[in-house]
Amino acid sequence: MIDSLDSLREEMLARIEQSGSEAEIEQIRVEALGRKGRLTLLLRGLKDLPSDERPRVGEQLNALRQLLETRLQDRLQIVKAQQKEKALREEFIDVTLPGNRGESGHIHPLTLVIDEIIDIFRGMGFEIARGPDIEDDYHNFEALNIPKDHPARDMQDTFFVSDGRLLRTHTSPVQIRTMESRKPPLQVIVPGAVYRHDDDATHSPMFHQVEGFMVDGNIAFSDLKGVLTHFLQRMFSEKAGVRFRPSFFPFTEPSAEIDIQCVICSGDGQAIQQRYCRVCKGSGWLEILGAGMIDPGVFKFVGYDPERVSGFAFGMGVERIAMLKYGIDDIRLFFQNDLRFLRQFG
Ligand SMILES: [Zn+2]
Numbered sequence: 001m002i003d004s005l006d007s008l009r010e011e012m013l014a015r016i017e018q019s020g021s022e023a024e025i026e027q028i029r030v031e032a033l034g035r036k037g038r039l040t041l042l043l044r045g046l047k048d049l050p051s052d053e054r055p056r057v058g059e060q061l062n063a064l065r066q067l068l069e070t071r072l073q074d075r076l077q078i079v080k081a082q083q084k085e086k087a088l089r090e091e092f093i094d095v096t097l098p099g100n101r102g103e104s105g106h107i108h109p110l111t112l113v114i115d116e117i118i119d120i121f122r123g124m125g126f127e128i129a130r131g132p133d134i135e136d137d138y139h140n141f142e143a144l145n146i147p148k149d150h151p152a153r154d155m156q157d158t159f160f161v162s163d164g165r166l167l168r169t170h171t172s173p174v175q176i177r178t179m180e181s182r183k184p185p186l187q188v189i190v191p192g193a194v195y196r197h198d199d200d201a202t203h204s205p206m207f208h209q210v211e212g213f214m215v216d217g218n219i220a221f222s223d224l225k226g227v228l229t230h231f232l233q234r235m236f237s238e239k240a241g242v243r244f245r246p247s248f249f250p251f252t253e254p255s256a257e258i259d260i261q262c263v264i265c266s267g268d269g270q271a272i273q274q275r276y277c278r279v280c281k282g283s284g285w286l287e288i289l290g291a292g293m294i295d296p297g298v299f300k301f302v303g304y305d306p307e308r309v310s311g312f313a314f315g316m317g318v319e320r321i322a323m324l325k326y327g328i329d330d331i332r333l334f335f336q337n338d339l340r341f342l343r344q345f346g
Contacts (some may be wrong), residue, residue, distance in 0.1 A: 008038060009064055016071045019151055022083075025076050029309055039065055109345045110208060110334055113322040114191050117210050120234045121189045124227060126212065130190045131174035134165050134197070139173035143301040144251040157197035159205075167195035171211035172251060175313060178213075179302035184309050185216040191318070201330045208318035213294065215304070215311030221254070224291055224312035232260050232288060235321070241267060243285060252292025257286040262325055274319075279324070284326060289316045 012032050032039050046054055066270050109114075115151050118128060146153060157294035159167040168178050174190040190211040199205050214223065229242045240261045247257040261267035276282050291314035296306035326332075326345075333341050 003157075005042070005060060005064060007043075008032075009067070012068055013071060013272050014073050019075055019111070021078065022076065022079060023071055023180070025079060029068075029072050032109055033065065035120065039068065039289055093269070095215045106342050106345055108334075108342065109320055109322050109326060109328075112329050112345060113318050113325065114208065116211065116235065117231075117321075118191060119318075120190065120231050121212060121252070124230065126187045126188075126189045126214075129174055129190050129191060130177050131168075131171075131177050133168060133193060134161060134166040136165055139165060139176050140168050140170075143176045143298065145295050145297045145301075150250060159195050159197060160184055168192075169196055170194050170315060171209045172313070172315065175211060176298075176302060177212050179215065179299075179304065184311070185214075186311070187214045188212065201332070202323075204319065204331045204335060206335075207314055207331070208220060210318060211313070211315045213313040215294065215308060215309055219310045219312060221291075221293060221312070224256075224293070224314070228258055228289060228291060228314060232258070236260055236325070247290065247292075249292055250294050251298050253295045255290070255292035258289040258291060258314075259287050262286050262329070288321065289314050289323075 015028050016025070019028060028306075031037055032326065034040065039061065045064070046058050049057060056299075117306065122128075140158075141147075141150075141153060151206060158169050161167065165177045171190045171192045171194060174192070175188075178188055188287070190209075191207055192209065194209050195206050197204070197205060201322075214227065224242065232242050233240060240263070241263075242258040244256045245259065249255045262277060262284050263286065264279040265277035267284040277284075281288050291312060294311045294313050296313065299306040299309060322328065322334070323331065
């Protein structure tokens with residue numbers, strides 16, 4: 001009995017010494033001191049011993065139990081301390097190291113230009129309106145003074161969808177929709193996508209326009225000149241010359257096309273080292289805007305009295321402005337989503 005007690009002590013102490021986890025220590029405790037533990041069973045067997053041996057053996061068993069309990073407790077504290085040490089070491093975060101920066105995207109050059117246009121017109125008190133990309137014939141053509149047989153329809157190769165509906169060929173229908181639902185004074189710009197059956201280096205089947213109009217009791221052509229000159233000089237250069245040429249649009253009368261001095265050759269027509277400027281084709285001028293006084297016929301369609309209100313409207317191509325501003329010679333680059341291209345506009 002005493003011999004087996006000695007070997008039990010040695011075995012248990014050795015195992016406690018080698019244990020490396022809380023679970024392992026708990027397992028040893030159960031095996032030695034649990035309800036069916038080896039030491040527990042020995043203690044229970046005391047009653048079967050001759051009465052003169054019981055006190056001595058009992059004393060030794062109790063001493064062993066206390067020893068094991070103490071050692072288990074000590075070992076548990078050591079193991080816990082080691083685990084904490086390990087966790088501190090492994091989970092250490094050096095807050096002084098540079099972080100992993102997420103790659104941020106870039107604003108598309110067309111969005112940059114639209115935002116800039118909006119910003120300039122907001123500064124002059126214009127608000128923003130939007131309308132549907134899928135339009136009806138009435139809002140896209142009819143109410144803009146373009147009846148069924150009008151030659152201007154040929155200028156705009158239209159994509160038709162079902163039920164006589166179509167993809168709007170310009171942002172002008174939003175002008176009609178706004179005037180139909182509201183009364184003057186109105187000072188509105190309309191950015192948006194438009195669609196025409198056209199596809200080459202300077203034309204895309206989907207492109208963007210910003211339409212604008214101003215309607216009130218006494219709007220004159222001089223208001224149109226003032227607003228658009230201010231816009232162009234803010235958008236391109238304070239020093240750039242601006243030129244108004246007579247033109248024709250079905251929905252304005254009189255109509256004008258508005259040019260700005262070439263941003264590449266500064267209106268010279270000759271680029272650096274006396275070479276012919278390809279951007280303005282040697283003319284020194286770039287066509288940027290179409291505009292005019294809103295035709296009285298258009299006012300009648302929306303229920304305004306042309307005797308009492310007047311106004312001007314204008315439209316511009318966002319891609320064209322972006323191409324001039326950034327020196328881009330192929331419109332398709334805007335829609336290919338080539339990151340090498342887009343990253344240049346951070
Ligand atoms: Zn030029």
